[in-house]
Amino acid sequence: xxxxxxxxxxxxxxxxxAAPGTLHTEELLxxxxxxxxxxxxxxxxxxxxxxxxVVEATPxxxxxxxxxxxIGENVTPVQFVPMTDRLDYLAAMNNNHGYSLxxxxxCGIEVPERARYIRVIMCELNRIASHLVSFGSYGLDxxxxxxxxxxxxxxxxxxxxxxxxxxxxxxxxxLTIGGAAADLPExxxxxxxxxxxxxxxxxxxxxxxxxxxxxxxKRTAGVGVISAADAIAYGLTGxxxxxxxxxxxxxxxxxxxxxxxxxxxxxxxxxGGTDDIPPEVVVGDSWSRYFVRMLEMxxxxxxxxxxxxxxxxxxxxxxxxxxxxxPAGEVYLEVEGARGQLGFLxxxxxxxxxxxxxxxxxxFCNLSIIPHVCRQVLLADVAAILGSIDVVMGEVxx
Amino acid sequence: MSLxxxxxxxxxxxxxPDAVLEVDADSRHPGIRVAPESWHxxxxxxxxxxxxxxxxxxCISAVDLHPQPYIDVVYDLLSMRPPVSTGGGAADxxxxxxxxxxxxxxxxxxxxxxxxxxIWPTANWHEREAFDLMGVTFDxxxxxxxxxxxxxxxxxxxxxxYVFPTEYHGIPAATGSAADSAGxxxxx
Amino acid sequence: xxxxxxxxxxxFAITTIDWALNWARSNSVWxxxxxxxxxxxxxxxxxASRFDLDRFGAGAFRATPRQADLMIVAGTVTFKMAARxxxxxxxxxxxxxxxxxxxxTVGGGPYFKYGYHVVKGVDLIVPVDVYVPxxxxxxxxxxxxxxxxxxxxxxxxxxxxxxxx
Numbered sequence: 055x056x057x058x059x060x061x062x063x064x065x066x067x068x069x070x071x072a073a074p075g076t077l078h079t080e081e082l083l084x085x086x087x088x089x090x091x092x093x094x095x096x097x098x099x100x101x102x103x104x105x106x107x108v109v110e111a112t113p114x115x116x117x118x119x120x121x122x123x124x125i126g127e128n129v130t131p132v133q134f135v136p137m138t139d140r141l142d143y144l145a146a147m148n149n150n151h152g153y154s155l156x157x158x159x160x161c162g163i164e165v166p167e168r169a170r171y172i173r174v175i176m177c178e179l180n181r182i183a184s185h186l187v188s189f190g191s192y193g194l195d196x197x198x199x200x201x202x203x204x205x206x207x208x209x210x211x212x213x214x215x216x217x218x219x220x221x222x223x224x225x226x227x228x229l230t231i232g233g234a235a236a237d238l239p240e241x242x243x244x245x246x247x248x249x250x251x252x253x254x255x256x257x258x259x260x261x262x263x264x265x266x267x268x269x270x271x272k273r274t275a276g277v278g279v280i281s282a283a284d285a286i287a288y289g290l291t292g293x294x295x296x297x298x299x300x301x302x303x304x305x306x307x308x309x310x311x312x313x314x315x316x317x318x319x320x321x322x323x324x325x326g327g328t329d330d331i332p333p334e335v336v337v338g339d340s341w342s343r344y345f346v347r348m349l350e351m352x353x354x355x356x357x358x359x360x361x362x363x364x365x366x367x368x369x370x371x372x373x374x375x376x377x378x379x380x381p382a383g384e385v386y387l388e389v390e391g392a393r394g395q396l397g398f399l400x401x402x403x404x405x406x407x408x409x410x411x412x413x414x415x416x417x418f419c420n421l422s423i424i425p426h427v428c429r430q431v432l433l434a435d436v437a438a439i440l441g442s443i444d445v446v447m448g449e450v451x452x
Numbered sequence: 453m454s455l456x457x458x459x460x461x462x463x464x465x466x467x468x469p470d471a472v473l474e475v476d477a478d479s480r481h482p483g484i485r486v487a488p489e490s491w492h493x494x495x496x497x498x499x500x501x502x503x504x505x506x507x508x509x510x511c512i513s514a515v516d517l518h519p520q521p522y523i524d525v526v527y528d529l530l531s532m533r534p535p536v537s538t539g540g541g542a543a544d545x546x547x548x549x550x551x552x553x554x555x556x557x558x559x560x561x562x563x564x565x566x567x568x569x570x571i572w573p574t575a576n577w578h579e580r581e582a583f584d585l586m587g588v589t590f591d592x593x594x595x596x597x598x599x600x601x602x603x604x605x606x607x608x609x610x611x612x613x614y615v616f617p618t619e620y621h622g623i624p625a626a627t628g629s630a631a632d633s634a635g636x637x638x639x640x
Numbered sequence: 641x642x643x644x645x646x647x648x649x650x651x652f653a654i655t656t657i658d659w660a661l662n663w664a665r666s667n668s669v670w671x672x673x674x675x676x677x678x679x680x681x682x683x684x685x686x687x688a689s690r691f692d693l694d695r696f697g698a699g700a701f702r703a704t705p706r707q708a709d710l711m712i713v714a715g716t717v718t719f720k721m722a723a724r725x726x727x728x729x730x731x732x733x734x735x736x737x738x739x740x741x742x743x744x745t746v747g748g749g750p751y752f753k754y755g756y757h758v759v760k761g762v763d764l765i766v767p768v769d770v771y772v773p774x775x776x777x778x779x780x781x782x783x784x785x786x787x788x789x790x791x792x793x794x795x796x797x798x799x800x801x802x803x804x805x
Contacts, residue, residue, distance in 0.1 A: 088724055091673045091703045095680070096721060116600035117721040118677055121755045123585070124609055128754050137750065143678035159480055187681070206688035213685075223685075224678055224776050286507050286532060289574030302532055302546045320545050384481040386528055386553065388510065399481075399513045399526065410610075412513040414528075422577045448677055451600055601757060602720045609756055616756050620719045623764055625756070 079105060086436065088117045094191065094440065095447030099424070101436065108436055111428035113421055118451040126411025131157045131231050131378060131400075134411065139225035141413060142449045145184035145392035147176040150229035152389035153411075155310060156398040157231050160385040161378060168368035169233030170312045175246070175361050176216075176229060177389075178354040182253075183212045184392035185347045185354075188444045192344055193264050195441040196273050201264045208256060211249055218242060231378065233371030247362055254355050257348060265345055266332065274341040275326065275334035278427050278439035282338070288426065289419035292394025293350065294443055297323040297343030304390040311389075315364065316357045321349035340442035347444070377406050393417050393444060415449030455504070455531070455550035457482040463503060468494055483526070483553030491556050492566040498529060499571055504550065506531045509568070512578035514586035516560070518612035523563050525588060527554045558588065567593035585610040644798045654799045661798065665709075665735070666790040667697040672708035672728070676715025679742035679776040683714045686779035696786055705731040710789070711766070712782075716744035716751060717759040729766040737793075739785055740768045743775040750775065 086099040096117035102110040122141060126134050131153070138153045139146040151173055158165060165173075190205030213223045218239050220228040228235050264270055280290070285298040295302055303320045305313040323342030326335035335341050380402030388397040394416025403409040420443050428436055461475040461484050471490035476483055486494050498506040506529040515524045530551050535544035556565055567590035569576040579590040580599040587608035590596055598605060607614055617625050648654050671693075675683055687693045687701065694700075702708040705728045717725060729738065740762050743749035748760035762768060769792060772785035 088721060089672075089674060089728055091701075096676055096715075116598075116602070117718060117724075118716060119600040119718055119720065119757045120677075120716050120751050121609065121757050124756065125751070125754045127610075140678055140750070143681060187684075191684075203689045206685060207690065210685070210688075210690045223778065224681055287573045289509060289572070300532070300546060301535075301544070306545045307532075308548050308551070319543065383479060384515075384526075386481050386511070386513075386526075395510065397511050397528070399511065399515075399528075401515055410513070410515045412511070412515075414511040414513075418577065418581075419574055422574060426573070614756075621723070623719065623722055623759055625719075625760070 081109065088114075091195075094445055095450075097421070097440075097445065097447055097450070099428075099436065099440075101428075101433070103433060106433050108428055108431050108433055111424055111436060113424050115418075115421070115447070115450050118447045120448075120452065122413060122452040123411055126408060126413075128407065130406050131380070131408065135230050136225065136227040138413075139227055140448055141415060141452060142184075142391055142393060142396065142417070142446050143224060144187050144446055145177075145180045146225050147173075147180040147229055148389060148391040148396060150226065151177050151311075152387065152391070152396050153398050153400075154229055154231050155389065156385050156387040156400045157378075157380070159387055160380055160383060160400055160402050163232055163372050163374060165233050165372050166369040167366050169370050169372070171361050171365040172234045172238060172370060173229050174311060174313070174316075175238075175358060175365070176219075176226075176234075178357050178361070179212055179215065179246075181392045182351050182354050183209050185351050186212075188347055188392075189260065189264070189344075192441040192444070193270070195437050196270055198264060198267070198270065201260060204256075204260065204263070208253060211252075215242065215245060215249065218245070230371075232374040233369070235371070237370040243362055243365070246358065250355050250358055250362075254352070257351050257355075261348060265341075265348060266330070271332045271334060271341060273434070274344060274438050274442065275332060275339055276336050277340045277435045278431070278442060279336050280338045280423060280427055284423070284426065285338070288423040290394070290423060291416050291419065292391070293346040294343055294394065294420050294423075296321065296346045297442075298338035299323050304388060304395055308388070310387070313357075316360045318353045318356050321346050321353065340438050343442040343444075379404070379406055380408055388414070391416055391449075393446065393449065394420060396449070413449075413452050415452060417443075417445040417447075417449040418452075421445050421450055454548060457484065457552050460484065460504065460550060460552050463501070464494060464497070467497055481553055483555050485555045485557065488556050488558055488565045491554075492568060492571075494554070495527075495568045495571050498554075504531060505533065506550065506552070508532055509572040509574050509578070512575060512582055514582040514588050514610070516586060516610065516612050518560070521560045523558050523560050523586060523588060525556045525558060525565060525582065527556070527568070528552075529554065563588040564591055565589075566591050567596075569593055584608070587611060648799055651799075654797070658797045658799070662794045662796055666793040668700075669696075669698045669710045669737070669786070669789065669793070670700045670702050670708055671698055671710045671712050672705050672732070673701045673703050674711055674713060674728070676713070676717065676721065677744070679714035679744070682776040682779055683712060683741065683782060686782045691779035691783065693783070693786070696783070696790070698786055705729075706733065708732055709735065710737045710739060712739045712741050713745045713762045713766075713768075714741040716742075716749065716755075717762045717765065718757050719759060720757070722759055722765050725762065726765050735793075735796075737769045737789055738762070738766050739770045739772060739789060741772045741774075741782060741785065742777055743773055746771045746773055 084101045088096040088098045098114040100112045138149040186205040186209045190202035193201030282298045323337045326333040382404045386399045388395045397414030399412035401410040457477040474485035508530040510528040513526045531549040533549045582588045584598040745762040751758040
């Protein structure tokens, strides 16, 4: 096999000159990733370090570039829905939902009421499952193994519900064009109610376990502070934006589907000292971003309970022609995924296959703030900041 | 108070009468077509004018219009405003004061447009991706290099006339499937 | 075991030593944390409480290849990542095994046709011992793959082997 090691690019590091009598130190270029337990996937961070201090961090992405957009230009929308699963694979239902909504908007397909409630139920359940993984792996990054096991235990109950509905645990291909691929199974709503009753007190338990833990607070509070203006300028959305104090959630601000029928709050990062928030916390730090996710799980439970009360009987899918013809035209639709605003641009071409499918991955935009925020931080803080931004490389690289 | 695309277009037309080429306010993706030469000035105005205040650049998409000799670059913008009242309305969410798509049509062979990474920092990575996958060059971009594909990748994959590679550094890529015969043009 | 191999004829002592060595090695296969994509989440679920890899002795995920026995390639392999996979595999000390988890590593998976940046199977880069199909494979399927690997390890011997033809 020929040499497949890539050439080293980049300018030479300017070495600081040592004044007489002082210790001469050199800057090191350290690779964090692409294989690393704390990088949440195949992300490579090139760190320029001066001892333990990181002077500069440059993310290199593309190690999971799976050509989703090229595939989108070559298959029909119904065939592309399973590929959307693999974008943000932790909250796959949200991706299916976003793409289906975009295609339905382009083709003018009206989705039945029951299907819309099924979609909201699945999206919110998947949001909880995704935030559980984020909670568990953030604890793991900070050195706490127990939250990971608890998080995955709860997640297994959610995955049992998904498996009963569509047969899959991770990549569902369930929320398809026109509604859902199948109706909810017998007894699903009772099982969901039982799960919500079981799960809601657990969130407080996990807050006591991890969120207010002294070591965790010390490692994450005040670390990686992103101001609201910076967050908007860098295109941050989702819990990262809300952790910086911006009360913006697409489900309330630019409502889609039936989210305007539900009552729920939008948690944001608040300064330390208020309520139960530890005093070291600053708005926009890693702890705020993490805590917003914990609070969002509670809000998702709230939405789910309202869905359970309101869901009607009826069709689970609109009548969609076997060969769906996309009219000429363009549509751009964003949904609130678990990590932020997930956007789909679909350009139709008067045929069954779209001309262009562009995916706006929230983690792609969230990750772009790393060079800005990881300056003059300690090496251990890089892991804390990255964990709080909670990227999924499937969305970053597509 | 949310601005419609027609109102946004009106404001742009008053300020930049030559730059606004076409206003498409009624379609499913309402937007304004702007001349590429004036795009940077228009972008600065869109962000800084207090009536518009388009502070969030949601997405930059490049669409290849082959067989027409054009590439469309679509900039989706959104204006987020904090809640007006304070105190009692502390739990009010921010509001959306306008959504618009700006389209810039570039010739396929020489796709150049001025970068807006100095206006919206998020554009930095989006433009690198458009360069990598579609071959659009953004003049004035601080660091225009490939972001998703490896640095020594040949070609721009999302172009309609892209030829799929048969191998990369000794690893075979050809699979004998339809994509190869459609893409490569070489038979093995 | 390089210094032990190929020195002795097969006999009762060797088969007992074989049994003991293989029992020890198959019940302590330490994987490398090598999650690339969606299959990584099912690998994490297999390591978590319900499916518990630790009861097979394989729960000690090592972050460094120098201490790992098994590289579970969980997720799509791209051309950009290929060099790193090869390097990580070369950094693992013998005896090492590779388990290709998921359809993408087995043969390209759903990206087979239009994935210009996807390597159609990780066996184009590293030699694979066990293939676990699925997209993603259930944690039980990964456990089955691990058990097949354990069978493969138990079939090894330090005795002198006839030269391959």
